[in-house]
């Protein structure tokens with residue numbers, strides 16, 4: 001029985017099928033069922049990838065400043081200077097994209113592409129959560145690293161499903177460098193969870209290690225001593241908030257983690273960041289998590 005929406009509008013045949021996805025999707029299954037996945041050509045994904053997202057932190061620049069900063073305020077200012085545009089960061093091309101509630105123009109464009117390819121789709125609610133993937137680029141990436149093309153395609157797809165999982169109705173990420181660090185790190189962290197017991201784990205790691213530094217912060221959440229990535233006053237400062245989250249959301253938010261795991265708490269804080277009254281404090285917390293996770297992996 002078909003339960004996922006995956007459409008291919010490219011000439012490149014998809015090398016994974018629905019069973020491949022569903023056999024791995026675990027806690028992401030309900031999310032995957034709500035997403036419409038469209039495989040598109042390079043020019044289409046580039047058109048949809050907004051320029052403000054095409055930024056990446058320069059790893060060498062970060063390494064230098066992490067050696068020399070004197071205090072956290074100084075570090076924050078310096079990190080902003082490490083932001084490089086997509087065009088000059090040759091490592092970073094769009095292979096996948098998650099869009100929460102794309103606007104009318106985008107939907108119209110996608111419908112045009114589906115119609116042109118004579119792909120039948122039936123309702124309007126398929127446009128709530130849209131994922132674009134670019135198989136041509138993904139296969140090229142896999143070849144360059146000598147990893148399985150199928151695994152690379154699934155990695156990209158699950159990374160985008162993870163964005164859908166981390167998203168709530170009131171946000172679609174990512175204005176700042178620190179939001180991007182946390183969001184991309186958590187998305188890849190979820191990918192690692194998905195492939196944890198797979199024999200292709202090493203392929204996943206190869207792919208992640210070739211990504212920009214934001215994406216590699218997933219490894220900070222995996223260390224045994226995950227507490228290290230958090231500032232010492234984290235629990236003291238945020239105890240009330242965490243207590244509330246654990247009580248109210250533990251069953252929903254921790255499908256694969258013990259509630260006592262700190263990375264679970266980070267995930268839940270992130271997912272629920274707009275359920276709280278906006279607080280300056282919270283932005284600071286995200287910044288601290290971002291900096292701490294970068295420090296851990298650089």
Ligand SMILES: [Zn+2]
Pocket residue numbers: 159163184187
């Ligand atoms: Zn991403």
